Amino acid sequence: xxxxxxxxxxxxxxxxxxxxxxxxxxxxxxxxxxxxxxxxxxxxxxxxxxxxxxxxxxxxxxxxxxxxxxxxxxxxxxxxxxxxxxxxxxxxxxxxxxxxxxxxxxxxxxxxxxxxxxxxxxxxxxxxxxxxxxxxxxxxxxxxxxxxxxxxxxxxxxxxxxxxxxxxxxxxxxxxx
Amino acid sequence: xxxxxxxxxxxxxxxxxxxxxxxxxxxxxxxxxxxxxxxxxxxxxxxxxxxxxxxxxxxxxxxxxxxxxxxxxxxxxxxxxxxxxxxxxxxxxxxxxxxxxxxxxxxxxxxxxxxxxxxxxxxxxxxxxxxxxxxxxxxxxxxxxxxxxxxxxxxxxxxxxxxxxxxxxxxxxxxxxxxxxxxxxxxxxxxxxxxxxxxxxxxxxxxxxxxxxxxxxxxxxxxxxxxxxxxxxxxxxxxxxxxxxxxxxxxxxxxxxxxxxxxxxxxxxxxxxxxxxxxxxxxxxxxxxxxxxxxxxxxxxxxxxxxxxxxxxxxxxxxxxxxxxxxxxxxxxxxxxxxxxxxxxxxxxxxxxxxxxxxxxxxxxxxxxxxxxxxxxxxxxxxx
Numbered sequence: 001x002x003x004x005x006x007x008x009x010x011x012x013x014x015x016x017x018x019x020x021x022x023x024x025x026x027x028x029x030x031x032x033x034x035x036x037x038x039x040x041x042x043x044x045x046x047x048x049x050x051x052x053x054x055x056x057x058x059x060x061x062x063x064x065x066x067x068x069x070x071x072x073x074x075x076x077x078x079x080x081x082x083x084x085x086x087x088x089x090x091x092x093x094x095x096x097x098x099x100x101x102x103x104x105x106x107x108x109x110x111x112x113x114x115x116x117x118x119x120x121x122x123x124x125x126x127x128x129x130x131x132x133x134x135x136x137x138x139x140x141x142x143x144x145x146x147x148x149x150x151x152x153x154x155x156x157x158x159x160x161x162x163x164x165x166x167x168x169x170x171x172x173x174x175x176x177x
Numbered sequence: 178x179x180x181x182x183x184x185x186x187x188x189x190x191x192x193x194x195x196x197x198x199x200x201x202x203x204x205x206x207x208x209x210x211x212x213x214x215x216x217x218x219x220x221x222x223x224x225x226x227x228x229x230x231x232x233x234x235x236x237x238x239x240x241x242x243x244x245x246x247x248x249x250x251x252x253x254x255x256x257x258x259x260x261x262x263x264x265x266x267x268x269x270x271x272x273x274x275x276x277x278x279x280x281x282x283x284x285x286x287x288x289x290x291x292x293x294x295x296x297x298x299x300x301x302x303x304x305x306x307x308x309x310x311x312x313x314x315x316x317x318x319x320x321x322x323x324x325x326x327x328x329x330x331x332x333x334x335x336x337x338x339x340x341x342x343x344x345x346x347x348x349x350x351x352x353x354x355x356x357x358x359x360x361x362x363x364x365x366x367x368x369x370x371x372x373x374x375x376x377x378x379x380x381x382x383x384x385x386x387x388x389x390x391x392x393x394x395x396x397x398x399x400x401x402x403x404x405x406x407x408x409x410x411x412x413x414x415x416x417x418x419x420x421x422x423x424x425x426x427x428x429x430x431x432x433x434x435x436x437x438x439x440x441x442x443x444x445x446x447x448x449x450x451x452x453x454x455x456x457x458x459x460x461x462x463x464x465x466x467x468x469x470x471x472x473x474x475x476x477x478x479x480x481x482x483x484x485x486x487x488x489x490x491x492x493x494x495x496x497x498x499x500x501x502x503x504x505x506x507x508x509x510x511x512x513x514x515x516x517x518x519x520x521x522x523x524x525x526x527x528x529x530x531x532x533x534x535x536x537x538x539x540x541x542x543x544x545x546x547x548x549x550x551x552x553x554x555x556x557x558x559x560x561x
Binding site for chain 2: 008009012015016017018019020021022023024041042046047048049051052057058059060062063066067068069070071072073074080084088092095098099101102104105106108109111112113123124125127128129130131132133134136137138
């Protein structure tokens with residue numbers, strides 16, 4: 001086995017900054033407030049200025065209100081939006097919240113492709129996946145992957161076309177009989 | 178403006194999007210000068226974080242120049258160059274008052290399981306991120322910290338996440354002088370956690386990964402022992418062996434959901450999404466730490482469940498501590514460390530790419546091509 005300890009100085013104290021933040025009182029337990037000398041909690045009605053809600057914001061049912069600031073991009077839309085709205089009816093404690101959300105993400109992806117096409121834009125999947133880097137730095141992997149996909153696609157086409165041909169010839173035989 | 182846009186798992190592109198607007202009196206708009214791709218962006222990129230909507234812009238590691246401020250912003254002004262902590266915090270709520278700026282109650286409507294993070298899905302608040310020419314920065318009186326005149330922007334951008342997260346990983350590990358610290362993961366965060374473990378007086382620091390070039394990098398950057406888990410057999414047994422059969426005093430999980438090393442975890446966590454990512458590193462952490470030891474988690478997992486040996490954690494009397502980093506709390510100390518030459522953040526940067534090539538940047542970082550450790554994205558307007 002290689003000597004991996006070669007870069008550890010015999011005396012770690014030689015490392016610049018060694019022990020500079022050592023804190024024997026660092027007891028990693030909650031609450032931190034004892035260490036931070038925090039006074040009373042803010043009253044629940046003491047809130048920052050509230051960002052106006054001008055668009056649909058989905059809210060976790062584990063909190064009473066919309067937070068004082070929130071992100072506004074990509075409001076729920078389409079079928080994925082319907083799934084997301086349903087998911088937000090359940091708490092974060094439930095699979096009924098998270099699993100539909102993952103489904104919604106996948107539906108959203110398909111909707112994204114359709115939206116691109118609707119706007120006359122054919123997505124360049126190769127470029128979006130950064131295939132150029134794969135070609136440049138991992139050419140054998142790139143070629144293997146491409147060959148595998150091509151082979152599987154060709155196999156699937158042959159399989160389906162032969163099934164189709166069989167069905168058609170069976171139909172023909174039945175008709176002739 | 179030009180911005181990165183998510184289109185679905187492993188598909189991103191650079192597109193023109195509308196300029197961000199002031200939505201709240203404490204908002205600011207920054208012109209992004211540097212943005213990084215983070216290891217935790219890969220969880221989004223791979224489609225592992227629920228409610229990551231197509232059209233979103235990622236990027237929670239960025240620095241920029243303030244170009245517009247809301248009516249109530251007093252702590253920064255137009256023209257200031259600022260470090261933007263990756264978490265969005267009001268500074269006044271129950272959690273912010275405790276210095277838990279990563280757990281703010283007033284910035285994320287969509288989930289209580291996590292605070293708000295720039296460009297990190299609607300589960301983390303639905304804010305667009307900084308892999309763009311411009312970004313909206315809420316609570317500009319609280320988060321942004323002015324970059325000292327003598328600080329390099331490359332150092333500054335790594336103070337938004339990498340340095341504080343590595344540092345907090347070591348801090349949460351409760352390292353006592355002379356302790357043996359094991360770090361799982363030799364990505365930028367793991368390398369930084371290993372470097373910072375010395376600052377807390379560690380006696381021995383060991384890093385575990387499977388990418389040889391990253392292990393070599395860690396040996397040189399963090400002055401630590403580095404082992405390839407594909408070459409050492411069972412990593413838990415190996416760690417026991419080299420720690421007099423007791424286990425490490427502290428273990429830091431700096432991997433999170435993308436962990437390799439266990440087929441069951443990989444298939445159920447990363448391929449089938451039956452878990453919130455692959456919990457291999459956390460599994461190893463619990464089993465390789467000493468009885469009564471401390472496991473510090475800075476690796477990111479999704480919000481559902483993971484398979485970990487919680488029974489062992491109980492039987493061994495472990496303390497498990499994790500959190501999103503409270504960047505704002507740590508920045509003053511870390512800026513000092515950078516200025517005093519104790520930490521060299523920009524030493525982690527291996528690649529620099531124009532924002533237009535963001536898809537290539539993600540692919541390179543995700544597949545660890547060309548010995549990539551850390552990629553900085555340069556928006557076209559950064560040099561204006």
